[in-house]
Amino acid sequence: MRTLVLNAGYEPLAVISFKRALLLVMNDRATIIERVEDSPVWGTSSVFDRPAVILLSRYVRVPTTYDVPVTRRGVLRRDGFRCGYCAKPAATIDHVMPRSRGGADSWExxxxxxxxxNNVKSDRTPHEMGWELRFIPQPPRGTQWTVRGTERAEPAWAPYLSAAAA
Structure with a gap:
């Protein structure tokens, strides 16, 4: 059974197990908004309502910006599958500052x-080749760049929920 966690401002934060939700309620970090009527939780000395929705006692600030991980597919998508030098269809990615000279695997x-x-440039810089980039490479922005699976990365409010378990 899963439980919906609402921020103090009634915005949804996460879906957690009912055991973790029950710990938050028992430690006075949350209150039960909605219960599952049919199945209470039996303890050794008392009976608890099984929470379906809980409300946190304190407001937890949720970060709005996420760093998009650098991937080959992401770079190609950001550049519209066009070469950064000649604008022809692109199938590979290139390090502007070659890795052999300390270039990083970054969006920039x-x-x-x-x-x-890519083969002609080899391990030289565009300046050494006399080439110019069609644009300045930058990290992508916007909600369409949220990569599936990264939303499970440690959010800012996770330590608050983890503290209840300790």
Whole structure:
């Protein structure tokens, strides 16, 4: 059985197990808003309502920005599957500052690149080749860049919920 956790402002935060929700309620970190009537939780000395929805006692600030992880597919998508040098269809990615010279795997150092440009450029910089990038590489922004699975990464309010278990 799962329990919905609401922030003090009644905005949904997470869905957690009823055991974890019961711990929050027992430690006075939350109150039960909605109960499951049919199945109470039996303890050794008392009976507890099984929570379906709980409300946190204190407001938890939820971060609004997430760092999008750098992936090959993400770089190609950000650049519209077009080469950063010649604008032809791109199938590979290129390090603007080559890794052999200390270039990082970051949004600012990776661009989509066609196979021809990638092979010609090799381990040189665009400046050494006399090439110019069509745009300045930047990290993507917006909700469409939220990668499935990263929303399970440790959110800012998770320690608050974990503290109840301790």
């Amino acid at each position: 150092n990776l661009v989509a690149c066609c196979l021809r440009c």
